[in-house]
Amino acid sequence: MKPDIKICGLKTPEAVDRALKRGATHIGFIFFEKSPRYIEPDLAAKLAEPARGKAKIVAVVVDATNDELDEIVSLLKPDILQLHGNESPEHVLTIKALFGLPVMKVFSVRTADDLKRVEAYVGIADRFLFDAKAPKGSELPGGNGISFDWSLLGWIDESIDYMLSGGLNKNNVADALANTKARGIDVSSGVESAPGVKSVAMIDEFFDAVETADAPVMASGS
Numbered sequence: 001m002k003p004d005i006k007i008c009g010l011k012t013p014e015a016v017d018r019a020l021k022r023g024a025t026h027i028g029f030i031f032f033e034k035s036p037r038y039i040e041p042d043l044a045a046k047l048a049e050p051a052r053g054k055a056k057i058v059a060v061v062v063d064a065t066n067d068e069l070d071e072i073v074s075l076l077k078p079d080i081l082q083l084h085g086n087e088s089p090e091h092v093l094t095i096k097a098l099f100g101l102p103v104m105k106v107f108s109v110r111t112a113d114d115l116k117r118v119e120a121y122v123g124i125a126d127r128f129l130f131d132a133k134a135p136k137g138s139e140l141p142g143g144n145g146i147s148f149d150w151s152l153l154g155w156i157d158e159s160i161d162y163m164l165s166g167g168l169n170k171n172n173v174a175d176a177l178a179n180t181k182a183r184g185i186d187v188s189s190g191v192e193s194a195p196g197v198k199s200v201a202m203i204d205e206f207f208d209a210v211e212t213a214d215a216p217v218m219a220s221g222s
Ligand SMILES: O=C(O)c1ccccc1N[C@@H]1O[C@H](COP(=O)(O)O)[C@@H](O)[C@H]1O
Pocket: 008, 009, 028, 030, 032, 035, 036, 037, 060, 062, 084, 129, 131, 140, 141, 142, 143, 144, 145, 146, 165, 166, 167, 168, 186, 187, 188, 189, 190
């Protein structure tokens, strides 16, 4: 089955256009002010317009207040909220009830212990996203361009629908798909020429790598 592909941290019409043309199933906008990918909700709404009905629009937030969520949801009208902070299961339920949107809950992973709380969110989060834990000193909870040990995901129940992120790029995405049960992949820095600067050439290369990974292997000698 083809994986979902989310291109995250978009800030220009050119990058949105290329992601959509190449078949992104999800496009993400970052509402975390310390990020080089931060975008104002009204600008994100304008950028997202061509994606409506073609790709899911994802609002990425980090422990956002209800007022912040209210502004983002009313301006952007996202399809999914990506909760990239320390939102508890109870808080996720409250957000779902208040905004009526599906939630993708992020787990930041370095060791097996980081996955212990997944179970508490099963039946609450609509989807999971496993990302690498931020390195010491980073101000960003995500978008650090680093990977984690994907074998840790072997502990995740097969029925759990998850996306994978963290340092994915054209060189490792095929391995990521081959070695995990991720039903979707999510990339940000791996398609950037500098922090926060998306490269359409790198978006192309990323999709090329996914398509190659996805292509059926031809039998040799016939
Ligand atoms: O990208 C950011 O700056 C960011 C800020 C705050 C929360 C999440 C953020 N990005 C998310 O991080 C992952 C992986 O990014 P990368 O490919 O390793 O750069 C992705 O899910 C983004 O949504």
